[in-house]
Amino acid sequence: MSAHMTQQQRAQRTDAAHEAALAAAREVGLNPTEPAILHDLFSVVVHLAPEPVVARIPTVLPPGTDPHQVAARQQHELDVAQWLHEQGTPVIAPSPLVPREPVRRDAFSITFWQYVDEAPGAEPDYAANAAHTPALHRALRDYPGDLGFLAAADPASLTSDLARLHQHPELIDAQDLERAQQEWQLLQPLVTSRARFEQAFPDTPLQPVHGDSPPANIFTSTGGPLYADFELVSLGPVEWDLGGLPDELVQAYDRSARDQGMHESDPDVLAFVNAVGKLRVIATLALVPQLPVLADHLTPAVQEWKKGPFAGGLHL
Known part of the structure; x- marks a missing residue:
């Protein structure tokens, strides 16, 4: 361990x-004489x-x-x-x-x-952000580049992180880990194979998606809201960007999508996305040794997963 x-x-x-x-910035011709760390969690962000x-x-x-x-x-x-x-x-x-x-x-x-300067006193309005998200999906539809199918799920790391958790019984009980691995065995084929996904959800369109909950990644600048943090941009269903959101935010998305004549979320696809997302939370426990504060953030989601049905109640 x-x-x-x-x-x-x-x-x-x-x-x-x-x-x-700082060294990389100087190499590309910048002169950062007054740097300031803005954020430090999974990434360090420096102005x-x-x-x-x-x-x-x-x-x-x-x-x-x-x-x-x-x-x-x-x-x-x-x-x-x-x-x-x-x-x-x-x-x-x-x-x-x-x-x-x-x-x-x-x-x-x-x-x-x-x-970009942040608006003074800015507080995230997640309902408004969810309503902004269909417009992002509309814009992303025409992106001409190649993106990996559900690359945001990072299935290789999910598999290896679940295996690594056997070394950390202090982070998850053996019985719970066994359940997580069984759920992943059921869900993995739909995450790693576009053909299997389309077979399971034949009426679900695929397109470029943000990949990491855009309602939580809209920056309130002095000039208005800005979409940000496309680190997990992928090809997938729009439901991927709604994973883990409470019902009221999904409804805000659907109302906005409906008003724009766009695809609303499908409950079955959203159940699949949420089931995969909960396994990603379990797998993220493997990163706690690198970032111990994660344990406090992840524990409530793990407890919720334990109370829920196997693989979100999906029948695949």
Whole structure:
């Protein structure tokens, strides 16, 4: 059983990511003399002040993650965000001051984004954000690039993380882990095979989707709401972007979609998405040794999953 990261070790990781971002910024011609860390959880996010540029550095990744896969995913994110920006969709766009590609520095892969001022006193309005999401789906429909089917689910990491949890009985009971692995055995074919998914849900259209709950990733800037954080952009059903949301937010999405003449959410597809999402939560327990604070955030969702029906009650 591997030891959990201490606060000191986490601070050292943050410092290393920060220094890597500064060095990478200087390499591409920026002069960050007053940098400030804006966020530090799964990624370290640094405003490279006085430059109007933000660096984002993923730091909490499944053990054994291939750095080339990380860079490929980041390139998809940069390309999608830039394309949306060029179409006039309100997004936080890649910085135009540096090449639009990830920069490898030390053990980190770094991307650069435009700095945007947050509206004073801004509080997230998740119902409004859910109502904004159909417009994003409409914009994404025409994206010309190739995206992996349900790549946001990261099935390879989900499989390996569930296996890794056998080494951490303090994080999940053996009986619960066995149930999670049995659920994943049922759901995995539909996540890894577009053909199997389409066979199960023949009336469900597929398109590019944000991949990571856009209602929770809309930034309230001084100029209005901006879609952000396309790290998990994928090909999939629009329901993927509604996974884990309470009913009232799904209803807000559906009302907005209906008003725009767009596809509303399908309850069966949403049940599938939620079942996969709950397994992703279980698998994320494997990252607790790298980020111990995660345990407090994940515990309520794990308890909810334990009370629910096997695989969300799906009959596949």
